[in-house]
Amino acid sequence: MAATGTKKRAAPTQATVRRILYIICVIIAVGVTLYNRNHTVVQTVQPVDGEMQIYFIDVVQADCELIVCGDHSVLVDGGEAATAADVLKRINDLGIKKLDCIVATHPHADHIGGLPYILDNIEVGEVLMPKLTKKNIPTTRTYEKFLTSLANNGAKAVRATPGDTHVYGDIRFQILSPVFEQTEGLNNMSIVFRMEYGETSFLFTGDAEKQVERELVSTGSTLKCDVLKVGHHGSATSSTEEFISAVAPRYAFIECGDGTPSHPHRQTLDRLAAVGAQVYRTDLNGTIILTTDGKNITVTTEK
Ligand SMILES: [Zn+2]
Secondary structure, three states: OHHHHHHHHHHHHHHHHHHHHHHHHHHHHHHHHHHHHHHHHHHOOOOOOOOEEEEEOOOOOOOOEEEEEOOEEEEEOOOOHHHHHHHHHHHHHOOOOEEEEEEOOOOOHHHHOOHHHHHHHOEEEEEEEOOOOOOOOOOOHHHHHHHHHHHHHOOEEEEOOOOOEEEEOOEEEEEEEOOOOOOOOHHHHOOEEEEEEOOEEEEEOOOOOHHHHHHHHHOOOOOOOOEEEOHHHHOOOOOOHHHHHHHOOOEEEEOOOOOOOOOOOHHHHHHHHHOOOEEEEHHHHOOEEEEEOOOOEEEEEOO
8 A cells, every 4th residue: 555655646746747847848948939039020120011121230330221121122331341241141131132222332441341242242233332533532452342343243333413312112312412522531422311211211421520511501401300320430520519400310320339439429429319319329239120111110129
């Protein structure tokens, strides 16, 4: 009886252990699924009809934004060469087979360094570039590689001219700058453009500095926007008080890397705070994805 009694007590114990193990497995499986689901939501927000996504891709101390709307896409800058494979992977993961346009805002390595790799590996319709003069045309290896890859790709090279409108499906934007024919430093040759989608508006500024901002404000360009890609990685060379007041963004995006104390500069952050902008930074938030249906804007971050 004693032995039977022992057996009787042992049997439920094994069953309980099995049950507990089963529950642990279920908890782990559900946890992994939820984690993946959360992760997936941020990693690949698949384009939906009637929506636009803008990816502010984390390329450390550099610029790279991807605009996706339906079957159309525009890449604004490509970061440095070191992160180009990550950028291309993101483009591929979204199922994009062809970029309608690449906006190469200005020929500095933190904007065009990654573009040769992108141009070598995907079909591109056209590449928008600022017009450069003999005086400011770069002689860097990066620029040479960019021109070679552009020629090999077969994409059409198009000069960005203020006032021109570029349309790719529902992606539509107007060029505001380069306002100067020629100026000190390539940053001020940056392509600046304003995009509208439904009732929402966006301003992309490359690395344009104070001189360009002042010119845009004084010539009465339409600057007011819901979203601003903050100029020159948030440094104090850009984001004058007048410019930030004129744009008055609800959302501001700064592409910058860890460990560069002046990017973004305190003064820039204060000015954005003064107009009530919600600030997102790739150094703190990783890649940031903005989604809009033309009316509402939502933002998700990887960090
Ligand atoms: Zn830059």
